[in-house]
Amino acid sequence: MSGHDTPIPMTSSKCGPLSGVAQVPGDKSISHRSLILGAMAVGETRITGLLEGEDVLDTAKAMRAFGAEVSQHGPGEWSVHGVGVGGFAEPENVIDCGNSGTGVRLIVGAMATQPITATFTGDASLNKRPMGRVTDPIALFGAQAHGRDGGKLPMTIVGAAEPVPVTYTVPMPSAQVKSAVLLAGLNAPGKTVVIEKEATRDHTERMLAGFGAELTVEDTNEGRKITLTGQPELTPQDIAVPRDPSSAAFPVCAAVIVPGSEITVPGVSLNPTRNGLYTTLIEMGADIAFENEREEGGEPVADLRVRASETKGVEVPPERAPSMIDEYPILSVVAALSTGTTVMRGVKELRVKECDRIDAMARGLEACGVTIEEDEDTLIVHGMGQGGVPGGATCKSHLDHRIAMSFMCLGMAAQNPVSVDDGAPIATSFPVFEPLMAALGANVTRDS
Numbered sequence: 001m002s003g004h005d006t007p008i009p010m011t012s013s014k015c016g017p018l019s020g021v022a023q024v025p026g027d028k029s030i031s032h033r034s035l036i037l038g039a040m041a042v043g044e045t046r047i048t049g050l051l052e053g054e055d056v057l058d059t060a061k062a063m064r065a066f067g068a069e070v071s072q073h074g075p076g077e078w079s080v081h082g083v084g085v086g087g088f089a090e091p092e093n094v095i096d097c098g099n100s101g102t103g104v105r106l107i108v109g110a111m112a113t114q115p116i117t118a119t120f121t122g123d124a125s126l127n128k129r130p131m132g133r134v135t136d137p138i139a140l141f142g143a144q145a146h147g148r149d150g151g152k153l154p155m156t157i158v159g160a161a162e163p164v165p166v167t168y169t170v171p172m173p174s175a176q177v178k179s180a181v182l183l184a185g186l187n188a189p190g191k192t193v194v195i196e197k198e199a200t201r202d203h204t205e206r207m208l209a210g211f212g213a214e215l216t217v218e219d220t221n222e223g224r225k226i227t228l229t230g231q232p233e234l235t236p237q238d239i240a241v242p243r244d245p246s247s248a249a250f251p252v253c254a255a256v257i258v259p260g261s262e263i264t265v266p267g268v269s270l271n272p273t274r275n276g277l278y279t280t281l282i283e284m285g286a287d288i289a290f291e292n293e294r295e296e297g298g299e300p301v302a303d304l305r306v307r308a309s310e311t312k313g314v315e316v317p318p319e320r321a322p323s324m325i326d327e328y329p330i331l332s333v334v335a336a337l338s339t340g341t342t343v344m345r346g347v348k349e350l351r352v353k354e355c356d357r358i359d360a361m362a363r364g365l366e367a368c369g370v371t372i373e374e375d376e377d378t379l380i381v382h383g384m385g386q387g388g389v390p391g392g393a394t395c396k397s398h399l400d401h402r403i404a405m406s407f408m409c410l411g412m413a414a415q416n417p418v419s420v421d422d423g424a425p426i427a428t429s430f431p432v433f434e435p436l437m438a439a440l441g442a443n444v445t446r447d448s
């Protein structure tokens with residue numbers, strides 16, 4: 001799936017009120033983990049609501065390459081016949097994780113404590129991203145990594161033949177790194193301990209417990225401490241993947257900024273480690289109601305009812321960053337259409353996503369007439385009020401789905417159309433973005 005050889009230029013122009021029901025796809029983080037943990041269980045895991053985006057399909061292919069049987073039975077309905085912890089086969093070919101940081105980092109963790117060798121690659125975006133953050137901890141288990149200069153893909157990992165358990169403090173807020181260490185710890189004898197100073201999304205912990213691993217989580221002075229007992233037999237699960245709050249962010253924010261809109265987004269996961277955008281939007285004055293709050297697939301979910309709102313700038317607390325890390329690009333669009341200034345600090349991790357998201361949003365918003373300030377760890381957007389953004393520019397998406405979707409949402413509420421040079425990456429996480437937004441009343445078109 002890696003690489004989008006043919007760019008898809010897209011344009012979004014001002015539309016009337018958005019209305020209707022937006023059924024967004026399954027959660028990407030949980031979808032990757034369902035396939036990987038399914039592959040490490042003994043027997044058949046069944047999954048409904050799996051995100052069929054390119055990132056997750058690449059993980060499905062990878063799990064097949066490591067010996068699991070992965071089958072699709074209908075839309076979103078999949079099964080994984082796992083090989084057990086420690087049962088991965090050595091892949092016969094290079095593992096291509098496409099555009100997906102989550103895919104490659106979690107799979108590297110999962111295979112690092114098995115006596116096999118695998119080579120990983122990705123697209124032009126993924127091959128620029130830092131992998132030292134996972135190769136450092138897997139080295140402590142006894143694995144070796146041979147990558148390009150600076151720890152980049154393509155990279156070969158030689159798994160540890162006799163892994164030892166480790167205690168590791170994750171140096172940056174990263175659920176991918178935490179998860180890689182926990183997945184590596186699965187096949188190490190004894191207790192692996194992971195400490196995170198700031199809590200990040202906890203799907204791996206929740207799902208490991210669901211699959212029957214022995215795992216404890218404590219809040220300590222050093223941070224959140226997770227202790228996993230290695231070499232369990234994981235029991236296959238029936239998993240209903242909730243809808244992705246990071247994908248829901250696009251129709252939700254579009255409805256906030258397009259005057260007169262009212263939409264419903266049902267069944268969205270509101271896991272507290274993921275819901276920072278929604279807290280922030282409400283602080284900005286957005287009219288969002290959480291209806292039918294309930295639990296689905298072990299995650300708190302609600303139906304969101306969203307009405308267009310005149311929003312005001314806020315200072316986003318830096319400690320909220322991990323719970324909304326993927327939502328800063330679309331938040332900066334809402335900020336541009338708000339009155340006053342929105343200050344986003346503590347966001348330097350945005351610089352090592354599919355692209356440098358601070359730079360990509362700053363340059364695109366400036367081209368659309370918005371005043372921006374930035375430093376290494378900060379993005380500040382000076383809002384122009386509802387309807388106040390001139391637009392009228394072509395923004396670069398840099399192989400980044402969230403940048404492309406953010407500028408498409410800006411075009412819906414700017415005075416002039418907004419284009420992106422390449423909307424192809426949207427298929428990595430939200431393959432139905434265009435028809436879903438069109439059904440709500442948006443004008444997003446592919447340019448010929």
Ligand SMILES: O=C(O)C1=C[C@@H](OP(=O)(O)O)[C@@H](O)[C@H](O)C1
Nearest residue numbers: 029102173174175176177325326
């Ligand atoms: O664990 C995960 O599923 C993810 C963790 C986050 O990355 P980091 O771990 O790099 O913060 C996030 O940006 C990514 O979209 C998904």
Ligand SMILES: C=C(OP(=O)(O)O)C(=O)O
Nearest residue numbers: 099100101102103326353
């Ligand atoms: C950062 C993201 O994904 P990944 O790191 O898995 O490529 C994302 O989906 O916004």
